[in-house]
Amino acid sequence: MLEGLEELSKQILKDCPHVQRIVPGRINRRKGRGVAEFKVQYPTPAGLKCIYLRSGATQEVFLICSDLQLAQEWLQKDKQ
Secondary structure (H helix, E strand, O other): OOOOHHHHHHHHHHHOOOEEEEEEEEEEEOOOOOOOEEEEEEEOOOEEEEEEEEOOEEEEEEEEEOOHHHHHHHHHHHHO
């Protein structure tokens, strides 16, 4: 896992009742630098596919959700 993703995953599991499990995915290199960022990309049959951006790399993150819509709303609310 990329640096910072483990702590973020634990926080999401603890605070969001609609996310049951988090499955880290593939890590890819990328150009550029910047602040760590977590983005929802699109829904999947089991939940949400997200991406975690970190300086020099990205990692896919799959959220297994009991309620897809409420989980997505919670993640968007948390960003504001």
